[in-house]
Amino acid sequence: MSSSSSQSAVYARIRRNPRFAELVAKRQGFATILSVIVLTIFYGFFMVVAFQPQVIGQRLSEGSYLTVGIAVELFMFIFFWVLTAVYVKRANGEFDAMTAEIIRDASKEVK
C-alpha cells in the first residue's frame, strides 16, 4: 500500500501546513474530552453498581417510581447519544471544511 511519490509530496506539504497541526490538535482534543466524559460517567456508574448497589434502587423523591439507577441510565442513553451528535456536527462541518481547505492548498502547491 505504498503511496505514489506525488502523493507523498502532498502528504509532506500537508504536514508542513500549520493549519494541519491546528486541525489535528483541535479535533483530537475535542474527541479526547468527549471520550473522557463518556468513560468517566460509564465506569463511575459501574463502580456505584459494584460498591454501592443500594444507591441504584433509591427513589428520586418520596413515592416516585423513578429510581436513581433508571434515571441515571436513561440520562446516559440520551446524553451519550447527544455527544455523538455534537461530535458529528462539528467534525462534519468545521473540521471537514478545514480538511478540505488543507488538501486543496497542498494539491495546488504540488502542481
Next chain:
Amino acid sequence: MLARLNLALLALLAPTLSFAGDAISATEKQPLNLHAIGMFVLFVSMTLGITYWAAGRTKSAADFYTAGGGITGFQNGLAIAGDYMSAATLLGLTALVYTKGVDGYIYMIAFFAGWPIILFLMAERLRNLGKFTFADITSYRLNQGKVRTMAAVSSLTVVCFYLVAQMVGAGQLIKLLFGLDYTIALFVVGALMMVYVTFGGMVATTWVQIIKACMLLAGGTLVMILAMSQFGFSFENLMTKAISVHSLGEKILFPGSLLPDPVTALSLGLGLMFGTAGLPHILMRFFTVTNAKEARKSVLYASGFVAYFFNVILLMGLAAIIIVGQNPDFFEGGKIGGKIVGGGNMVAMHLAKAVGGNLLLGFLSAVAFATILAVVSGLALAGAASISHDIYARVIRKGKATETEELRISKLSSIGLGLVAIVLGILFEKMNVAFMVALAFGIAASANFPVLILSMYWKGLTTRGAVIGGYVGLVAAVLFVLLSKSVWVTVLGNAQALFPYDQPALFSMPLAFLVTIVLSKLDNSAEAQAERAAFEDQYVRAQTGFGAADASSH
C-alpha cells in the same frame, strides 16, 4: 454469583447463552407455527429478490467486499444496528428484565456505551485507512505477510466462535418458534446465508441487515405500544404493578447478581466496549461508506437506533412481568411462577401473543429468524474477506492475484464457511456453547483491538511487536476462558476453575498492549526504522482522508 453473571452475559451477547441452557432442558418441538412460517417465507422471498438484483451489481472485488463504498451513512447506520442487535437482544434482554428487573437495563448500557467511543477514537481513521478488511489498516506500513496472517487468524477465530454460537442458538430458536427439526433449521440458515453472501456480497448482506433492522424496530415498537396501552401509557403505573406482582418485589429496582464485584464489572465493561471495536464484521461495515463524513453519520444513526431499542426492551420486559407473568396460559401446567412454556427466552414471544394475538407472534418469530440470518451473513462475509483478501491475495499470491481470482476464492470461502458453520452447529448441538460468545468478544478485544488502535495512533509500532502482541492476546484470551468456570467446570466437568473470572478482557487486553509496546520499543531492526518512518504519511492520510478516495471510486 459468577455463574449467574455468566448466564446473564451470554443471554445478552448471543441467543446461544440462554438457548444453550434451554437446549438441555427444553428440547421439545413446538407445533408448526403457520403465521410465522408465512411471514418468514415473505421475508426470504424479498431478500432473495434483493440478492438477485445485488448479484447483477456485484462485479468487482470492491462491490463484493464493501458494496463499492456506495452505502450512505443512514443506510449503514441501520445495517450496523441490524448487525449488532441479535436475536439475543430481543429475546435474551427482555427475559433478563423480566426475571431480574433493572439488572437488564445495566447490561444494556454496557452494550451501548462502546459506540460513542468508536465514533470519537476510530470511525474516521477506519474509513480513511481501510479498504476491505481491518488488516488493510494494521498492515498499512508493517510487513504484509506476517501482520495479515495474524489478523486473519484472529479474525477467523472470532468469526468461527461467533458463528457456531449463532448457529446453535438459531437451531434451538427455530425449533421452538417454527416447530422445524434442529438439523433442517441449520441447513436452512446455512443455505440462505451462502446464497446471500456468495451471489449478493456486501450489497445483499447490507440490505438483509437493513430490512431486518426495520422489522426489529417496528415489531418491538408495536409490542411495546400495545403493552403500554394496558397501563394507560404510565411508567409509574407500570412500575407499581410490576413491583407488586414480581417475586423479587422491590428488589427488581436494585442491581442483583449481574455484577458481583468490581473486577467482573470492569472486565465486562472493557470486553463489551473494546470487543465491539474489534469485531471484524462490525469494522468491515465502516469500509462500505463513501467517506469519513458518512462513517461518522453511520455511528450517529446506529447508536440512536440501538439506544432507542434498548429502552423499548426495558418497557417490554417490565410489561411482561405483569402481562405474561400473571397469565397461567404461559406456564407449563398453568402454574403461575412455574416454568415458562418454551423456556425463559420465550417471554418476548409470549408478550407479543398476549397483546397482539397469533399474527403479532408470527411477525415477531419471523423477525427473530431474520435477525439470525442477518448476523450470520455479516460474519460469513467478514470471514470470507479474511481468507480471500488477506490470506489468498496478499499472503499466498503476494498481491499478484487478479480480481477475478480473488473473487472466486472469496465465493468459495463463503460456501466453505457456511458448510463449516452447519457441521459445527450439528456437532455442538448438545453442548453448552455459551462460553464461545465471551471468547469471541475476548479475542476481539485482546488480539484485534490493541494492534488496530496502536497502528492508528502510535508511531512506534513495529511488525515484531504487532505480530507477537496480537498472538499473545489471542492465546491469553483463549486460555483464560478455557480455565474459567464457564469452560473448565461447566463444559469439561472439573471441580474448580483455575482462573477465577469468566471475563478475560481486563487481563488479556492489557497483556496484549504491554507485549506489543515493549517488543516494538526493543525492535531496532532496519525494517522497524522504516516502519516508524512510514507512519508520517499514514498519519496524514488517517487525519485528512487524502489518498483514501481510491478505496471508494469503483
